[in-house]
Amino acid sequence: MHRHARLIATTLLFTLPLAANAHKAWLLPSATVATADQWITVDAAVSNDLFYFNHVPLRLNALSIIAPDGSSVAAHNTSTGKYRSTFDVQLQQSGTYKLAVVNQGMFATYEDGGTRRRWRGSPERFTTEVPANAKNLTVSQSQTRVETFVTAGAPTTRALAPSNIGLELVPVTHPNDLYAGEAASFRFLLDGKPAAALPVTVIPGGTRYRDNQEEMQLTTDEQGTLHITWPQPGMYWLEAQVQDANTSIAQARQRRASYVATFEVLPQ
Numbered sequence: 001m002h003r004h005a006r007l008i009a010t011t012l013l014f015t016l017p018l019a020a021n022a023h024k025a026w027l028l029p030s031a032t033v034a035t036a037d038q039w040i041t042v043d044a045a046v047s048n049d050l051f052y053f054n055h056v057p058l059r060l061n062a063l064s065i066i067a068p069d070g071s072s073v074a075a076h077n078t079s080t081g082k083y084r085s086t087f088d089v090q091l092q093q094s095g096t097y098k099l100a101v102v103n104q105g106m107f108a109t110y111e112d113g114g115t116r117r118r119w120r121g122s123p124e125r126f127t128t129e130v131p132a133n134a135k136n137l138t139v140s141q142s143q144t145r146v147e148t149f150v151t152a153g154a155p156t157t158r159a160l161a162p163s164n165i166g167l168e169l170v171p172v173t174h175p176n177d178l179y180a181g182e183a184a185s186f187r188f189l190l191d192g193k194p195a196a197a198l199p200v201t202v203i204p205g206g207t208r209y210r211d212n213q214e215e216m217q218l219t220t221d222e223q224g225t226l227h228i229t230w231p232q233p234g235m236y237w238l239e240a241q242v243q244d245a246n247t248s249i250a251q252a253r254q255r256r257a258s259y260v261a262t263f264e265v266l267p268q
Contacts, residue, residue: 069158170188
C-alpha cells in the first residue's frame with residue numbers, strides 16, 4: 001500500500017468506535033506446548049495492539065498459576081516495567097497449567113463540592129474514602145479474569161475446573177489442542193451457570209501490522225457454548241463481557257464481569 005494511503009487508512013481505523021481498538025489485557029506465554037520440567041516465560045500487558053507492548057503493564061498482584069494436579073505454584077523472577085510485566089514458570093508436573101490474573105473490585109463516580117470524581121478500590125476502602133453523603137453516587141462491581149493455558153506433555157483437564165465466580169470459560173475442546181481449519185468449542189459460565197447469547201470477540205495477533213483487525217464477532221448458544229473455526233495458525237485473543245445487577249457487594253448496584261484469554265492455534 002502507498003505510504004499516504006496507509007496513513008489515511010490507519011487514521012480512519014483509530015477513529016472508528018470499535019471494541020477492537022480499545023486497550024486489551026493479555027498474557028502471552030513463550031510456549032503453550034512444552035515438555036515436563038521445562039521453563040516458560042510469560043509477558044503480561046495492556047496494549048493497543050496484539051501482542052505488542054505500547055500502553056501499560058498488566059499488574060501481577062492477583063496472579064494465579066494452577067498446576068495439573070490442581071495445586072497452586074509460584075511464579076519466578078517476576079518483574080514489572082514501564083510497558084509490561086514478566087514472570088517465569090517451571091513446568092515440574094506433566095499436564096495442563098492455567099495461568100490467570102483475577103481481580104475483583106469496585107468503581108464509583110460521585111459529585112464532591114460540585115466536582116465530578118471517580119474512585120476505584122476495595123469494599124473496605126470504599127467506606128473510608130468515598131463520602132457518606134456523596135451526591136449522584138453510582139457504584140459498580142468489577143470482576144475481571146485474564147487467562148492463558150500451557151501444557152507440558154499430555155494434556156489434562158483438572159486445572160481447567162471453574163471457580164463459579166464471575167464470567168469463566170470451560171474448554172470443551174482442549175485449549176492446547178487447537179488447529180487452523182478445525183472447529184473448537186468453549187463453554188462460558190456466569191457464576192457457574194451457562195452464559196447464553198453471550199457476545200464474544202476473537203482477534204488474531206499481529207494487529208499492529210494490519211489495516212483490518214480481522215475480528216470475529218461470535219455468540220454463545222443456549223448452553224453457553226461457543227463454536228469457532230480458526231482461519232489460520234497463530235496467537236489469538238478472546239474477550240467477552242457481561243453487565244448485570246447480580247452483585248456480591250452491598251454498595252454496588254450493577255456488575256461488570258469480563259473474561260479474556262490467549263490461545264495458540266497450530267498449523268495442520
